[in-house]
Amino acid sequence: MTRRLIACGLLVLASVTACGDRTPDTATQTMPTSTPSSTSSSSATKDAVAAPLTKRCDSSVLKGQLDPTDAGAGNRYGKFVVTNSGTAPCTLNGYSGFQLENASGAIPTKLERKADPGPKALTLAPGGRASANLHWGVVPSGNEPVDGPCQPEPSKAAAIPPDETVPLSVPWTFGPVCSGGRIEISAFYAS
Numbered sequence: 001m002t003r004r005l006i007a008c009g010l011l012v013l014a015s016v017t018a019c020g021d022r023t024p025d026t027a028t029q030t031m032p033t034s035t036p037s038s039t040s041s042s043s044a045t046k047d048a049v050a051a052p053l054t055k056r057c058d059s060s061v062l063k064g065q066l067d068p069t070d071a072g073a074g075n076r077y078g079k080f081v082v083t084n085s086g087t088a089p090c091t092l093n094g095y096s097g098f099q100l101e102n103a104s105g106a107i108p109t110k111l112e113r114k115a116d117p118g119p120k121a122l123t124l125a126p127g128g129r130a131s132a133n134l135h136w137g138v139v140p141s142g143n144e145p146v147d148g149p150c151q152p153e154p155s156k157a158a159a160i161p162p163d164e165t166v167p168l169s170v171p172w173t174f175g176p177v178c179s180g181g182r183i184e185i186s187a188f189y190a191s
Contacts, residue, residue: 054091057124057161059168061086064159066134066170074139076174079131080159081191084124092130093121095187097160097167100177107152108181119162119187131191135184136177150178162188 062082070077080098084090100109114133122130140150153176158167177183 054089054123056163057082057084057090057092058164059161059166061090062161062168064168064170066157066172066174068174069133074137076136076138078134078174079191080134080157080170080185081129081131082124082161082168082188084126084128087126089123089125089128091121091123092162092188094119094162095185096132096162097158098183098185099158099167100154100156100172100181100183101158102152102155104152106158107154109177110180110182112182112184114184114186117186117189120189122188122190129191130188132188133184133186136174136182137179138175139178141179144178144180149176151176151181 061084063085064080064082066078066080068076068078080096082092082096095113098109098111100107114135117133124130138150140146144150154172157170157172159170160167
């Protein structure tokens with residue numbers, strides 16, 4: 001009887017051990033069901049890596065210029081034009097910062113964003129261009145002097161591309177900007 005109990009105990013022990021050995025097999029068998037999701041996330045990662053990321057246009061690749069477009073009745077209009085001078089495409093979306101300056105530094109500038117045209121994502125190929133419309137006045141207002149310049153005369157503008165912090169410098173040859181340096185600016189659009 002003792003032998004039978006030992007044999008039954010060994011048989012039970014063998015069964016438990018065998019069941020224990022099957023647990024990893026079962027776990028291994030369930031792993032393939034999770035492997036496809038691993039594979040798909042892995043292939044998604046590969047696709048994301050394979051697709052080149054287009055960086056934002058910044059002042060290291062953009063060259064800027066100010067072009068006059070129209071004038072009349074104390075109003076002046078122009079365009080702030082940027083060109084991608086880099087060797088890869090870059091993206092631009094939104095409004096430029098704009099600060100008038102002269103040899104003494106920053107001078108009064110009140111930038112007002114206009115919604116026409118509003119922000120739209122643009123990809124500029126190398127050599128590609130985008131423009132932002134500008135409008136300002138040359139008639140003194142409020143307590144600005146009527147004899148002589150209404151504001152200090154700027155010689156350049158520091159223009160910061162959208163979502164960036166480093167400005168590019170563009171010459172300003174259009175004289176003083178009245179109404180405390182008020183300039184209306186649109187978002188960039190393809191040009």
